[in-house]
Amino acid sequence: MAATARRPEGNEPLKVLVAGVGPLGKNHARVYTELEGVVLEGVVDSDPARAREIGEKLGVPYFAELTRELLSRVHAASIVTPTPTHADVARQCIEAGISVLVEKPMTTTVKEGRGLCELADAAGVTLQVGHIERFNPVVLSAHPFVRDPVYIECDRIHPFSFRSVETSVVLDLMIHDIDITLNLVDSPVVHLEAVGAKVLSETDDLASARLTFENGCTVMVKASRVAIQKSRKMRIFSRDSYLSLDYIAKTGMRMGFKEGFDRSKIDIREMAKLEEDQGSYPLFTKYFSIEQLHVASDEPLKSELQSFLHAVRADRTPVVTGAHGLQAIEIATRIQEKIRQQQEKLGRL
Numbered sequence: 001m002a003a004t005a006r007r008p009e010g011n012e013p014l015k016v017l018v019a020g021v022g023p024l025g026k027n028h029a030r031v032y033t034e035l036e037g038v039v040l041e042g043v044v045d046s047d048p049a050r051a052r053e054i055g056e057k058l059g060v061p062y063f064a065e066l067t068r069e070l071l072s073r074v075h076a077a078s079i080v081t082p083t084p085t086h087a088d089v090a091r092q093c094i095e096a097g098i099s100v101l102v103e104k105p106m107t108t109t110v111k112e113g114r115g116l117c118e119l120a121d122a123a124g125v126t127l128q129v130g131h132i133e134r135f136n137p138v139v140l141s142a143h144p145f146v147r148d149p150v151y152i153e154c155d156r157i158h159p160f161s162f163r164s165v166e167t168s169v170v171l172d173l174m175i176h177d178i179d180i181t182l183n184l185v186d187s188p189v190v191h192l193e194a195v196g197a198k199v200l201s202e203t204d205d206l207a208s209a210r211l212t213f214e215n216g217c218t219v220m221v222k223a224s225r226v227a228i229q230k231s232r233k234m235r236i237f238s239r240d241s242y243l244s245l246d247y248i249a250k251t252g253m254r255m256g257f258k259e260g261f262d263r264s265k266i267d268i269r270e271m272a273k274l275e276e277d278q279g280s281y282p283l284f285t286k287y288f289s290i291e292q293l294h295v296a297s298d299e300p301l302k303s304e305l306q307s308f309l310h311a312v313r314a315d316r317t318p319v320v321t322g323a324h325g326l327q328a329i330e331i332a333t334r335i336q337e338k339i340r341q342q343q344e345k346l347g348r349l
């Protein structure tokens with residue numbers, strides 16, 4: 001039987017814990033210590049030496065497991081343990097009436113994810129999923145200009161990190177772009193194709209998928225964790241503009257029609273001739289404007305955790321809900337299944 005959801009009253013500080021203080025969890029813990037009105041009551045890691053290292057560094061209590069006593073003292077928790085453990089660790093917190101931010105992917109399976117959403121609903125706690133790119137200033141800079149997208153391309157390429165290899169690159173990296181594009185397109189996926197390959201790990205290290213949405217938009221997503229260099233880009237083609245985002249360079253560019261542009265009055269063939277004769281780009285310079293987007297310098301993790309804590313304190317729906325996290329896993333699972341079918345056909349299983 002779940003405890004009643006625990007939320008701070010009035011100006012009471014919001015008390016939090018972080019479960020799992022590996023490479024990402026240590027940053028959750030650090031950010032909590034930097035936020036006003038927030039008290040980090042403790043860090044938990046099943047590796048006692050790691051728990052101690054981070055606890056001592058931040059000057060907070062540390063634990064090798066979630067204790068009843070710690071659970072009874074906090075309002076909210078970040079779950080930053082390896083993905084296969086999210087469901088179990090989050091369940092312990094939710095059953096104690098604690099709101100949770102569960103890192104992405106929320107769980108490894110749709111069944112576990114659905115169970116977690118139902119549990120959080122029944123307990124009345126806030127469940128947010130760590131799809132951090134929703135808080136990335138590069139993505140946010142493009143938001144006001146995304147209208148009725150027709151085609152989106154996403155590339156997310158990373159050197160091999162030896163981490164998260166228990167989950168495929170689809171759940172590990174591609175899920176970021178799945179979540180962003182589901183949010184931008186806001187229409188059901190009606191068709192999906194995918195290919196992929198294992199290179200260094202037991203799960204897929206490379207994947208490429210094409211999603212077709214009911215409203216006609218197409219999304220091409222590509223993810224790799226066996227590249228030489230990092231690259232994260234998104235290109236969004238809408239009816240009235242083209243947006244090009246580079247997450248690593250932290251830049252965004254928008255190309256749009258100049259005021260008064262009327263496609264029906266332009267003879268494209270005439271323009272092609274002009275280009276050939278002049279060796280310039282008359283169509284571009286005459287009809288299109290190009291502008292750099294203003295990209296804020298906010299730390300995405302800080303914005304994400306502030307937004308989570310605001311939702312907890314005010315008992316409001318978070319920006320990235322459990323349902324969003326579940327939707328992303330559902331699409332990721334369908335992509336993995338398509339890859340499996342393709343590999344089976346090629347006899348590569």
Ligand SMILES: NC(=O)c1ccc[n+]([C@@H]2O[C@H](COP(=O)([O-])OP(=O)(O)OC[C@H]3O[C@@H](n4cnc5c(N)ncnc54)[C@H](O)[C@@H]3O)[C@@H](O)[C@H]2O)c1
Nearest residue numbers: 020021022023024025045046047080081082083103104132
């Ligand atoms: N949002 C993002 O951009 C992003 C980036 C990186 C990782 N992640 C996600 O964050 C999670 C953690 O990633 P990581 O790379 O830090 O993982 P990691 O495996 O390197 O570290 C996880 C830590 O959790 C500890 N741990 C394991 N089981 C535990 C348990 N039951 N209770 C308490 N502690 C436990 C481990 O000892 C380790 O210190 C994963 O789900 C990953 O997908 C998200």
